[in-house]
Amino acid sequence: MRYTGRIMALLIVVISSIGIILYQYLSHDYIDMIYVSVSVFYLLFGWRLGKQYDKVKYLSEKDVLTGSYNRRFIKDAFPKLKSMSDRKDQKLIVFLIDVDDFKLINDQYGHATGDRVLQLIASTLKKACRGSDYMVRWGGDEFVAIFPCTEQPDLNELHLRLHNELNKLSNKISIDVSVSIGHATYPDEGAGLNDLVKIADRKMYNDKRGNNNNQKVERLASNGN
Template sequence: MKYRGRLIAMSITLFVHTAYIIIYYFRVGRVDIMDLLVYPLFAAVAYWAGYQYDKAVYYSEKDALTNLYNRRFVLASFDRIGAVASRTNSQLFILLMDCDNFKDINDAYNHQTGDRVLQRISHILQLSTRKVDIVSRWGGDEFLILGQYKDASGVEVLVNRIQKEIRALSDELGFRVSLSIGCAVYNEREHKDLSSLIKAADEHMYSSKLSKKN
């Protein structure tokens, strides 16, 4: 969670109060001791107000359960990420992932265990990606990674790394956890916007899931 709201609120509050004390001193020729004693109180109130703002901003961008970015943040960030990729001569890619048979995990164990699985998957995705990549909970048991690459093999390495960590998670938890992953690379001729890119990744993910069932 960023500190911007708290820093701004405390800076403005303390600046205004200090300015008041200075003006009062030049008018009266003295400083009221109570004006000095209320500094900590004003600082605490400003910090609390700033914290409420920071928290509101944080949860407007993040998923409360997994601490990943939410769908809204991804949609708002696509153009910015695309501009960065263009400047660095990179290509955008999307990985769309779905936790296989997640309902069965909830039914067999409980929803708390299901939540724990989602949290552990989220942690794996965060550790497997770079800071410039956006990792989000797309909805329910679906996750999305929006990133950029210069070498196509880099995406394959990323997918293999994630699958390896998910297999290790299965061994640790004592029951099977797996992901179906669909990948799509942005191409101006085929994809006009984020929706078409996600649709392509979703089709590949569905094919992956179907091949497992077969």
């Protein structure tokens, strides 16, 4: 959670308090300790208000379970990401990542383990992304990764990297975790986020009906050569 609200609230209180105390000192040549005590109270009060603001801001942007961005945030941010890609005359790629047989993981290991798997997947996907990319929990066991300002030839490399990172996760937690991934490219295949996600969703189901995860990785690797 960011500290923007708390920092701004403290700055306002500190600047206001210093101004009042200086005015009193310059006007009356003394400092009333009551003002100092009140300033301390307002500092604590400002910190509390700022903390509440930061909490509300965080919940409006992030998914509580995974710490990824939520769908509402990315829908608001997407027009800016498109504009940035347009200015640089580059592509924007939307990946849809669906956890294979997630219901079976919940049924076999319990929902607490299922939640932990989603958290680990989100963390793994974030590591596979650049600082300028966005990882979003789209809903349930689906994630959307948005790569603005990405050249088209990078597509297979990105796809392969996501699969490889999630294979490492499976070995780490001793649970067979695999995903199916589909992608769509702006502006070639669509302009709106919902349209791009639908296209990626169709490709994702083709991926899901395809070969097993290792064969998918081998195919992606050969395509990248």
